[in-house]
Structures are given as C-alpha cells and as structure tokens.
Amino acid sequence: MKITAKEVLVQTHDTRIIKLEVAAPDISRKAKPGQFVMLMACPDGERIPLTIVNKDPQKGTVTLIFQELGLTTKLLGRLNSGDPLFALVGPLGHATEIKNYGKVILVGGGVGIAEIYPVAKALEEAGNHLEIILGSRTKGLLILEKELEGPADGFHITTDDGSCGRKGFTTDVVAELLKKDKFDLVYAVGPVPMMKRVSLVTKESGVKTIVSLNAIMVDGTGMCGCCRVDVAGKTQFSCVDGPEFDGHLVDWDGLVKRNSVYTDKEKHICKTVLQ
Ligand SMILES: Cc1cc2nc3c(=O)[nH]c(=O)nc-3n(C[C@H](O)[C@H](O)[C@H](O)COP(=O)(O)OP(=O)(O)OC[C@H]3O[C@@H](n4cnc5c(N)ncnc54)[C@H](O)[C@@H]3O)c2cc1C
Ligand code: FES
8 A cells, every 4th residue: 555656736825735646456446436445644543535536457556636634634645655554445435327427517626626537537438428617716726627628528617716717616607507508417526515506506407416425434334423414314324325415415504514523623633743
C-alpha cells in the first residue's frame, strides 16, 4: 500500500487538493465506478472514506483525490511518493449502475468533480449523451477540466465569483438544460448544499437524480451505524446501502446535522496534533 505518485492539484492560501496514486493490486482489479476505499494514514489515526477516482490494473494502482479539511486529510497530504499508508480497505459500497440511460447531466462541485470522473468515463463508454457541469468557488480550485471535457457532449463551468466559465451555481445550468431538453438521469456529487439544491431543481421536472452522499463513516462496512441517513423515511447506511441514493428521497437536513456533530472536536484535535 505504498504511495507511488503524488501531485498537488490545487494549492491556494486556504485550499489544498492532492492526487495520490497508491499500489493496491487487489483493489485496482475489482474497483468499479462509484466505489470507495477506507484508509488510515497512520497506525493511531482514524479511518476515512475516499472515492476510487481511477485505477490501473496493469500497474496495480488506484488514484485518490482529496481536499485537505481536517486532521486525517492533512496528515495524508504530508505523505510522499514511497511512503506507505497504514491501512487501505476496498473496494467498498455499491458501484454506480452503468447503462445506456440516454441523456445524462453530470454535476461535480468542488472535490466532488474528482468523484464524477470515473462515472463520466463509464457512462460515455455505455453510449450516453453527457452534459457535464463543473462548479467551484473560483477558477484556481477547479480540477480535472481537461479529463472531463473529453467525455462531454456539452461542457459547462460555473464559478461563484465568475473567474472561469459562467458566474453562478451549477444548479443554474441544470435548470436551463432541463428547460431546453428532456433528460433521463442527473448524477451529482459535491457539497451537501449543492446536491440538495440540484435535487430540488430536478424534482420539479421529475428526472431521476442520483447523489453520492459524503456521510461521516467509521468502519465503512455497515457495523457502527455512524453513516446512517434517512432515505424515503427509512434508515439506510451510506457505506453498505449507498453511497449513492435517490436525491429526491434523502433527508438533507438530517444529513447536515449528523455531518456537523463532531466539528468542534475535530477542529480541536486537528489543532492540537498538528501544532
Ligand atoms: C463515500 C465517500 C467518498 C468520499 N470521497 C472523497 C474524495 O474522493 N475526496 C475527498 O476529498 N473527500 C471525500 N470524502 C469526504 C472525506 O471522507 C472527508 O473529507 C474526510 O473524512 C475528512 O476527514 P478529516 O479528518 O480530514 O477532516 P475532519 O476533521 O473529519 O473534518 C473537517 C471538516 O470537514 C467536515 N467533514 C468531515 N467529514 C466530512 C464528510 N464526509 N463530508 C463533508 N464534510 C465533512 C467536518 O464537519 C469538519 O468541518 C468522501 C466521503 C465519503 C463518505
Ligand atoms: S460507516 Fe459504520 S455503518 Fe457505515
């Protein structure tokens, strides 16, 4: 489980997004779009989930792209090519259902752009017409534009400050596309507020909407209950029942609440350990 390559994709005053290639032949052989790994950066660290963004079964590697947020992602960001990860488990979660849906809108926000990449490639190979929308706060935070422009039939960028593409939110483009044409699927990954808004917009036109939820996970295998989320009034575990769910049925407010339960503790631990 050695890191075989590292690239800093984004480095600004407040944001770092890093790409790691990790030797994991068994995971690389089995991984499908939409699945994730649980990893530990060091022996006494916590376990965090990261999406398998790419794989190269010939080389026996998987690619992970993550934004440094708190302790574990910051510790991970300090590792370099040649360093080992303490633990890596996967592939986990249900894979995305890949088939020819027809016309699909793919929405990636922030580091969620990395998470839509494997799904975009697979949906393109299945013959879908893809409108791909990438959104970020500002131009310097955009990732994988070239990689995602390739499979796109229509390619759209939005930034909150208008520094690249159109000024505004990804949902503005989703609403416009839905007004102009009929779509068969919308697939969105990004911050919870973005996925919630996309789901609200698409609900009006009734188009099926799949979101990949970033619930906080502990074991990633259905045992601890930490990642539970309410979907259509039923308790689901994101790690084993998801991570993808019907965006129209998710209890978004409940998810936001659960995701912020440990924020103060996490901030304190991060400050203490990284001092
Ligand atoms: C299935 C799945 C796939 C994921 N894939 C990726 C990926 O490919 N790339 C990536 O960068 N991130 C991904 N995430 C999110 C990633 O797991 C979290 O960013 C990470 O666990 C944060 O850990 P930390 O210790 O660095 O930060 P923490 O100290 O735990 O958190 C720092 C801040 O981020 C918030 N936060 C913590 N966990 C999450 C979360 N899961 N979602 C949103 N906010 C959170 C906290 O409330 C806090 O404010 C994924 C999550 C899931 C469930
Ligand atoms: S992370 Fe423990 S049940 Fe899903």
